Amino acid sequence: MEVIINTDNHINGSEAFRQEYTALIQKSLKRFDEYVTAVEVYFSDENKAKSSPDDKRCVIEARVKGRNPDSASHNADTLKHAFDGALEKIKSVLTRVVDQYKTH
Numbered sequence: 001m002e003v004i005i006n007t008d009n010h011i012n013g014s015e016a017f018r019q020e021y022t023a024l025i026q027k028s029l030k031r032f033d034e035y036v037t038a039v040e041v042y043f044s045d046e047n048k049a050k051s052s053p054d055d056k057r058c059v060i061e062a063r064v065k066g067r068n069p070d071s072a073s074h075n076a077d078t079l080k081h082a083f084d085g086a087l088e089k090i091k092s093v094l095t096r097v098v099d100q101y102k103t104h
Contacts, residue, residue: 058082
């Protein structure tokens with residue numbers, strides 16, 4: 001599974017940052033390896049330099065073989081919380097998609 005980590009201009013997407021979140025995606029979505037060809041993660045700070053509640057956003061897009069991409073997003077007070085929320089949502093989506101995939 002290919003993993004791509006993207007950030008907007010207001011988030012420091014260092015190599016260490018990318019490696020950390022790539023490893024988290026690979027570990028968390030390992031059970032879907034047979035079905036998912038790629039995962040893209042988008043981090044953004046919706047209020048840029050200003051701080052406000054739930055201004056960090058994470059969108060996770062998963063590409064399952066033979067389907068259009070599925071995605072999930074979550075807003076939170078930190079990037080980690082936004083990621084965790086989006087990850088739980090995409091795991092739920094992928095569970096449903098893979099269950100359908102297996103029955104066809």
